[in-house]
Amino acid sequence: MKWKDKLKFVRQNVKKNRMRTFMTVLATAMSCAFLIIIASVGFGVQKTVVDELTADALVTEIDIHSRIDSDFGQITLADIQYFESLDHVKAVTRSNFTGLTMEDDDDTTSDASIFGEITAMEALKQSGKLELAYGKYPEKENEVVVGAHFSDVFSERAFRNIEDTQQWLDKTINIMVTGESTTMEVKIVGIIEEPKKEWVSSEQIVIDELLLLNHGVSLGDSQQYDNVKVYMDHVKYVEETNKAISEAGYFTYAVISEIEQFSSFFFIFQAGLIFVGVIAIIIASIGIYNTMTMAVTERIQDIGIMKAIGSHPSTIRQLFLIESAYIGFIGAIIGTSVSYLLSKMVNVAMPVLLELAIERQPPEDFIFSYIPLSLVIIAVTICIGIAIISGIRPAMRATRVDVLKALRRDI
Amino acid sequence: MYGCDFLEFGCTTLEGFFFEINKYDYRKAMKGEMIELENINHSFEIGTKKHKRKVPVLHDIHLKVEQGEILSIMGRSGTGKSTLLHLISGYIKPQQGKIMINDTEVTHFTEGEWADFRLQHLGFVFQNFQLIPSMTAMQNAELPLILHGVPEAERKNKVTDMMKRLDIEKYMEHYPSELSGGQQQRVSIARALMLNPSIILADEPTGSLDSENEQSLLHFIKQLNEEHGITFLIITHDEQVAKVGHRTLLMKDGRIAEGGHAI
Ligand SMILES: Nc1ncnc2c1ncn2[C@@H]1O[C@H](COP(=O)(O)OP(=O)(O)O)[C@@H](O)[C@H]1O
Ligand SMILES: [Mg+2]
Numbered sequence: 001m002k003w004k005d006k007l008k009f010v011r012q013n014v015k016k017n018r019m020r021t022f023m024t025v026l027a028t029a030m031s032c033a034f035l036i037i038i039a040s041v042g043f044g045v046q047k048t049v050v051d052e053l054t055a056d057a058l059v060t061e062i063d064i065h066s067r068i069d070s071d072f073g074q075i076t077l078a079d080i081q082y083f084e085s086l087d088h089v090k091a092v093t094r095s096n097f098t099g100l101t102m103e104d105d106d107d108t109t110s111d112a113s114i115f116g117e118i119t120a121m122e123a124l125k126q127s128g129k130l131e132l133a134y135g136k137y138p139e140k141e142n143e144v145v146v147g148a149h150f151s152d153v154f155s156e157r158a159f160r161n162i163e164d165t166q167q168w169l170d171k172t173i174n175i176m177v178t179g180e181s182t183t184m185e186v187k188i189v190g191i192i193e194e195p196k197k198e199w200v201s202s203e204q205i206v207i208d209e210l211l212l213l214n215h216g217v218s219l220g221d222s223q224q225y226d227n228v229k230v231y232m233d234h235v236k237y238v239e240e241t242n243k244a245i246s247e248a249g250y251f252t253y254a255v256i257s258e259i260e261q262f263s264s265f266f267f268i269f270q271a272g273l274i275f276v277g278v279i280a281i282i283i284a285s286i287g288i289y290n291t292m293t294m295a296v297t298e299r300i301q302d303i304g305i306m307k308a309i310g311s312h313p314s315t316i317r318q319l320f321l322i323e324s325a326y327i328g329f330i331g332a333i334i335g336t337s338v339s340y341l342l343s344k345m346v347n348v349a350m351p352v353l354l355e356l357a358i359e360r361q362p363p364e365d366f367i368f369s370y371i372p373l374s375l376v377i378i379a380v381t382i383c384i385g386i387a388i389i390s391g392i393r394p395a396m397r398a399t400r401v402d403v404l405k406a407l408r409r410d411i
Numbered sequence: 412m413y414g415c416d417f418l419e420f421g422c423t424t425l426e427g428f429f430f431e432i433n434k435y436d437y438r439k440a441m442k443g444e445m446i447e448l449e450n451i452n453h454s455f456e457i458g459t460k461k462h463k464r465k466v467p468v469l470h471d472i473h474l475k476v477e478q479g480e481i482l483s484i485m486g487r488s489g490t491g492k493s494t495l496l497h498l499i500s501g502y503i504k505p506q507q508g509k510i511m512i513n514d515t516e517v518t519h520f521t522e523g524e525w526a527d528f529r530l531q532h533l534g535f536v537f538q539n540f541q542l543i544p545s546m547t548a549m550q551n552a553e554l555p556l557i558l559h560g561v562p563e564a565e566r567k568n569k570v571t572d573m574m575k576r577l578d579i580e581k582y583m584e585h586y587p588s589e590l591s592g593g594q595q596q597r598v599s600i601a602r603a604l605m606l607n608p609s610i611i612l613a614d615e616p617t618g619s620l621d622s623e624n625e626q627s628l629l630h631f632i633k634q635l636n637e638e639h640g641i642t643f644l645i646i647t648h649d650e651q652v653a654k655v656g657h658r659t660l661l662m663k664d665g666r667i668a669e670g671g672h673a674i
Contacts, residue, residue, distance in 0.1 A: 005557045016545055302543045308502070309602065310530025311558045312523050403502045407541060 001315050010323045013295070021327065024291040028331025029338065031284035032383045035277035036339035036375060037346075042273045044347075044370035057129045058255060059235045060090070062242050064228040065251040074224040079250075083230050086244065088237040091126035094225035095119035099178040100205065102153075113178070114153050114205055118219065121208035127231040130206075133162060135169050135190030141210040145190035147202030158201055165191055175205070182215050281382060284331070285390040292324050292394035296401075303398050304406020313399040320395035321388055328387020332380040343369040444511070445610060445642045446476040446499060451508035453494060468494050470665045472508070478609075481636050481643040483656030490662040492646045496612050499644070500533065501525035513609055530558055534603030534641075538615035540595040542587040542602075548574070548594075549583040552601040559606055573601045577631075593624030600631070610642045611635075617652050629655045 001009075014021050064083070067073040075094070083092045100116035124130050125137050130145070138144060151164035172187045186207065195202050212218070230245070232238050235256060242254040296303070303316060350368040451472035454465045468491045476482050484492050497503045498510065501520060510518050513532055520528065535541075542551045549570055556566045574580040577597040587595055596616065603611055611632075617625040632655055635641045645656060653659050661669035 001558050002560050002562075004563075005560075009557075012545075302545070305541050305543055306554070306558075307526065308500075308529075308541065309535060309555055309558075310526050310528075310533070312526040314523065315558065404497065407537070407539075 001311075006315075006319060006322055009319060010326055013299070013319075013323060014326060017295070017298070020291055020294065024287050024327050025331045025334065027287040028284045028328055028383060028387065029334035031280035032332045032335025032379055033339040033342065034280040034335075035382070036336060036371060036379045037342055037369065038273045038277045038280075039375055039379070040339065040343050040369040040371045041346075042270050043372060043375060044367045046270075047370050048367045057127060057231060060232040060238055061129075061255060062230040062232070062238060062245065063253040064230060064245065065253070068249045068251055074226075075228045075250075076223050076225070080225065080228070082248070083228075083245065086230075086241055088233050088241065090128075090231045090233040091123045092228065092230050093119065093123045093127045093129060094228045095124075095206075096209075096219055096224075096226050097204075098219050100175045101178050103174040103176070103183065112153050114150075114175070115203055116175070116177070117204045117206045118209050118212060119206055121206075121210070124206070127229070129229070129231070131193045132190040133193045134166060135188075138189055138208065141208045141214065142184070142186050143189045144186045144208070145192055145206045146188055147192050147204045147206075148194040149201050149203045150191070150205065152201065153203050160194075160198075160201060162191065162194055175207075177212070177217055177219065180217055182217050184211060184215050184217075186211070281386050284383075285386045288324055288327055288387050288390040289394065291327070292320060292391045293397070295323065296320065296394045296398045299398075300401055300406045301408075303401045304403050307401065307403045308407060316401075317395045317399045320398050321391050324387045324391025324395070325384055328384040329380075331387070332383035335383065336376055336380060340371060343371050443478045444475055445478040445480070445513060446474070446644075447509075447511040448472050448474040448495075448499075449509040449511075451495075451498065451505055451510070453491075453498065453503075453506055468665050469498075472667060474660070474667065474671060476642060476644065479636065479640040479642060480658065481632065481645065481656045483653035483659040484644065484646045484662065485648060485650075485653050485659055486662030486668075488648070491665045492662055493614055495662070496614055496644060496646060500535065500612055501529060530555060531606060532609050534606075534608035534611040536596070536599055536603055536611060536613040536616045538618040540587070540592075540599045540619070542595055542598055544587055547584050547586055548579065548590065548598045551587070551598055552605060554602060555605040569605065570601070573604060574598075577601055592619050593621065593627075596620060596624065596628065600628075604635070607639075608641065610644070612644050614646045615648070616645060617647065617649065625652065 064075060064079075066075065067079070080092050080094060083089060096118045098116045098118060100114045102112045102114055121138055121141075130137070132145065133148060135145070146165065146168060148162040148165055149158065149160050150168055152158045152160065168188050169191060170188065172185060174183050174185055176183050186205075188205075192202060192206070230241070232241055238254050238256045242252055242257065246252045306316065307313070346369045347367060351366060451469055451474075452467070453469040454467040456463055457466055458464045472495065474495075484495070486492050494503070498505055499512065501517065505518055508518070509516065512528075515528070517525070517528060529535075542548075543554070546554075552570050552573065553566050556569060561569075571580065571583075574583055577600060579594055579597045579601070582590055582594055582598075585594075587598070590598065596619070617628060620628060629652065632643055632645070636643060643656075645652070647653050659670050660667060
């Protein structure tokens with residue numbers, strides 16, 4: 001029997017009991033949609049909440065204090081290069097702090113003393129740790145950014161007002177390392193966001209170490225770094241990398257280690273969703289099993305006739321398996337389309353509902369339900385697979401139909 | 412390829428006709444044993460699992476049917492005529508003895524082997540026609556061709572030709588419930604002939620027909636036999652019907668009482 005004819009045959013059979021087929025397809029479609037929607041919420045929440053959270057500098061950060069040896073050896077350039085060579089390391093930031101003196105151009109006031117952070121600017125930019133409120137990231141070595149409260153440097157008391165600092169944007173100033181005589185001209189191109197902790201003052205000026213290097217200025221032993229941090233490209237690599245660095249002989253600290261169940265939480269969350277989805281699928285499969293059993297019973301005479309004139313048992317089995325797969329397929333198609341619609345609606349409605357409920361706007365471009373292609377493929381495969389599995393027993397029963405009993409012995 | 416269907420009258424030359432026959436089965440143009448039963452005994456088990464009882468139905472059956480023969484089988488009700496035919500059809504398995512059909516030993520065939528063999532070599536005509544109620548006359552007749560994997564266009568041609576020949580082409584789109592007994596039987600004959608069987612097994616084929624339809628069926632059987640050498644086994648309780656046969660087998664209490672040996 002040709003495949004084309006088998007399909008035609010099945011389609012004709014399915015139409016014999018439209019109502020029953022419709023109900024079964026409906027049940028299958030509903031459970032398929034249920035599975036997709038439930039998983040899509042899992043994916044959606046993961047995508048917006050978790051991915052954002054896990055990409056955050058805070059959780060991907062590994063703090064490196066010093067080497068573990070007798071004199072707490074400071075981190076050198078060689079160590080930095082070693083960290084950078086590790087897999088999944090996004091950036092290694094390092095900085096030294098020093099006092100700077102800012103020269104007043106027109107000598108109207110006395111020179112101001114400011115707090116300087118000498119850093120590897122490129123790494124700092126890559127780490128994602130440097131977040132600007134105004135301006136742009138430095139591109140040239142003589143471009144610098146300043147803290148939100150930089151203007152407090154010139155006043156008696158601390159106003160902690162970023163608006164005051166804004167007037168310094170795009171200004172060019174002359175600075176020198178306290179105790180050195182080389183004057184360096186730098187341009188303020190960006191202002192760092194205000195610190196989250198209100199009591200913290202942020203008055204520093206962040207300068208690329210290359211600037212000092214090119215001016216021949218050194219800070220004591222310039223090969224050593226104070227404030228070294230390794231940033232991973234995903235939170236999932238933090239633990240193992242932290243361990244590796246620690247075992248290589250450094251004192252390290254990663255915030256994420258404090259949140260022990262972090263990764264298992266999401267596993268449990270998703271497993272729970274999958275469990276609920278699987279229950280839905282099982283219910284649908286019972287429906288398909290029931291429908292197919294009834295179809296076989298109903299068609300015993302047809303099966304008997306077909307066997308009597310010479311249709312192979314495997315053909316009979318295939319016809320019924322195709323029939324249940326067909327129900328699963330149609331159900332999956334409808335279920336997928338419905339879940340796409342529902343997903344769209346949920347994403348539109350959810351922020352509104354959330355706003356009403358907690359009187360707070362959810363984060364921007366917050367996705368509540370997200371349906372990746374892989375989810376559709378998996379759900380459709382599961383649906384059709386389960387449908388076929390549900391059809392196996394009825395199909396086997398069909399192949400075992402006794403010709404003479406089916407023809408009621410009136411041959 | 413079927414340009415000169417062996418059932419078509421349109422064949423121009425005798426040579427062409429035989430050529431076509433040879434393609435189907437060279438035996439059709441030859442004499443020889445078509446069916447051979449040796450020492451068949453058969454009994455049914457009845458009762459519950461605890462109280463089983465064997466009911467012997469067939470005893471020491473030895474039977475040879477020649478190629479191109481029409482064999483009528485008669486006998487009282489319950490003497491095992493149908494059981495005999497069921498053994499030859501593969502619907503039940505022989506418990507003892509040997510069955511040869513068309514030079515093939517079928518005694519130990521599996522269900523699948525039987526299915527293929529039936530499709531290719533045997534045609535069936537039933538008392539109650541056994542058409543699938545949800546299929547049209549056309550689809551019912553087409554069924555063996557579909558099972559055999561014949562392409563659609565060719566199927567349509569064959570079925571149409573056959574139905575024309577049986578004078579039922581007007582009813583192709585009718586469902587069995589919309590046909591008279593005689594028409595239904597013609598559809599079932601069309602179905603039986605679709606794959607050019609060498610044997611047609613008929614259990615009371617005229618049992619549900621009026622005398623007019625009975626006569627035309629018998630006429631058609633004769634015609635098929637004479638023109639195409641198809642072997643027939645026909646069970647009947649009607650003397651008139653039995654006369655169509657070259658030989659009549661009389662069964663009594665599960666034994667062959669008369670006509671067991673080929674003429
Ligand atoms: N499946 C069966 N189980 C038990 N007994 C059966 C079965 N089929 C047939 N018989 C018995 O076998 C005998 C022969 O039946 P059958 O071949 O149908 O007779 P006939 O066709 O000559 O009227 C009957 O007595 C019938 O009761
Ligand atoms: Mg009988």
